Amino acid sequence: MSEKPKVAFYWCASCGGCEEAVVDLAEQILDVVAAVDIVFWPVALDFKKADVEAMEDGSILASFVNGAIRTTEQEEMAHLLRRKSKVLVAFGSCAHLGGIPALANLWDREAVFDTVYRTSPSTVNPEGVLPQVTYLYDGDRVTLPGFYNTVRALDQVTSVDYYIPGCAPTPNIIAGAVQTLLSGELPLAGTVLAPDMALCEDCPRIDSKPQDLSLIEFKRPHQVLIDEETCLLAQGLLCMGPATRSGCGHLCIKGNMPCTGCFGPTSKVRDQGGKYLSALASMLGIEDEAAIDRALDGIPDPIGTFYRYGLAGSLLHRRKMTSVEA
Amino acid sequence: MPEPTETPPAVGADDWEPKIVAFFCNWCTYLAADLAGTSRMKYASNTRVIRVMCSGRVDPQFVLEALAHGADGVLIGGCHPGDCHYQSGNYKALRRFRLLKRMLIGLGVEEERIRLEWISAAEADKLRDVINEMAAQVKALGPAHLETPPEDWAAGFEVEAEAEVEGVTV
Numbered sequence: 001m002s003e004k005p006k007v008a009f010y011w012c013a014s015c016g017g018c019e020e021a022v023v024d025l026a027e028q029i030l031d032v033v034a035a036v037d038i039v040f041w042p043v044a045l046d047f048k049k050a051d052v053e054a055m056e057d058g059s060i061l062a063s064f065v066n067g068a069i070r071t072t073e074q075e076e077m078a079h080l081l082r083r084k085s086k087v088l089v090a091f092g093s094c095a096h097l098g099g100i101p102a103l104a105n106l107w108d109r110e111a112v113f114d115t116v117y118r119t120s121p122s123t124v125n126p127e128g129v130l131p132q133v134t135y136l137y138d139g140d141r142v143t144l145p146g147f148y149n150t151v152r153a154l155d156q157v158t159s160v161d162y163y164i165p166g167c168a169p170t171p172n173i174i175a176g177a178v179q180t181l182l183s184g185e186l187p188l189a190g191t192v193l194a195p196d197m198a199l200c201e202d203c204p205r206i207d208s209k210p211q212d213l214s215l216i217e218f219k220r221p222h223q224v225l226i227d228e229e230t231c232l233l234a235q236g237l238l239c240m241g242p243a244t245r246s247g248c249g250h251l252c253i254k255g256n257m258p259c260t261g262c263f264g265p266t267s268k269v270r271d272q273g274g275k276y277l278s279a280l281a282s283m284l285g286i287e288d289e290a291a292i293d294r295a296l297d298g299i300p301d302p303i304g305t306f307y308r309y310g311l312a313g314s315l316l317h318r319r320k321m322t323s324v325e326a
Numbered sequence: 327m328p329e330p331t332e333t334p335p336a337v338g339a340d341d342w343e344p345k346i347v348a349f350f351c352n353w354c355t356y357l358a359a360d361l362a363g364t365s366r367m368k369y370a371s372n373t374r375v376i377r378v379m380c381s382g383r384v385d386p387q388f389v390l391e392a393l394a395h396g397a398d399g400v401l402i403g404g405c406h407p408g409d410c411h412y413q414s415g416n417y418k419a420l421r422r423f424r425l426l427k428r429m430l431i432g433l434g435v436e437e438e439r440i441r442l443e444w445i446s447a448a449e450a451d452k453l454r455d456v457i458n459e460m461a462a463q464v465k466a467l468g469p470a471h472l473e474t475p476p477e478d479w480a481a482g483f484e485v486e487a488e489a490e491v492e493g494v495t496v
Binding site: 106269270271273274275277278280281282284286287289292293296299302303306314315316317318319320321 | 385386387389390391393394407414417418420421422424425426428429432433434435470471472474
């Protein structure tokens, strides 16, 4: 038996970008592989659920789970890996706060199914067949996981020890987190393994951010020639920097695009969208009600902008359910 | 003394009363509430008043937090435009409110559940009218039910697995 600590990787409702991020460690991944035993990683290795079930409880040092929880199967796997692992790490925005999949929380299952299986232009489904959790086919029972009304972050399903933020987490953040976990000196449970300060604080453009912004309108990236030196907020762009955790290396800012908030809020912020909304409204320099409304029309999708990666993890979690089944 | 019962008596829909969290600024609306009290005005008892120094102190997170903890409505009261004790705090409140309202409507929260009013220290009657009107509107809407704990979200997945489903069902 190997003495190396065991780790597992798993994916739930995600795009696969987080798996890609692990591979993006490039040659650093060899150090990780040398230091640990990967006992479960469906995307890369041929271990099955039964192999995990056969392990002793708590025998895995750390499980890195990416993706949000949308189906009964994902919930079951989250519980299974929780039981088998000493440390459960929510890896990436979706596991951390719900991520992009959680924007589906503006609808419910019925609406999602209706769009995907009935009304979307590329759908051909004249009989209106919808996924069923169980179906008798040629005398055999076939099953599918159940599809919940609401997308949840990992910690809304089971207890999570640490969070690695990002969509996807950057190589330096992953390497730092893995190093921390292997060092044996574990931080407080519940810690987000990234710097606890706002992106603006160490932004390369911070010097061009005026003390008091006094904007009269908001602009979207395609409506303006973006200056490469000046603070993006000062240019009227919706940069999430003030309400977002730093640590990503300012990749978007360096690419001359505003921050979209994938690292989630800092520990001092209760609700990323609420905080950003607050900051944004303060930056408007107008007092006339009609002019304020005109300026706010420059934010055509407030929820998709403020909660792009964090609707499930926000204070209200989802759009209010209006149907009886809520 | 009667023995405490294990479950509170069932409350019919007609008896339900909304809970409204009210953030009143120290210099105007809170004084109006004070005046309403000393003038012995009567108004709906649904509001839980929280005094803040300025309506500009009301972080949108406070409103979200109130709703997430079971408030059925949130009322923000500040000084009239131009009268802010801190010059422009009420304008800041106005801008935040207009944006927050757009967002909350997108999240399925009825418009009448959040309200911003300018009420000066002398306008006790306006305060009374606003609270009475809002309490009636929110009562008509019914409970907000925004405090659903995450574990309940899994609900809505009917146990179809138990049923024998053959062929297409919609």
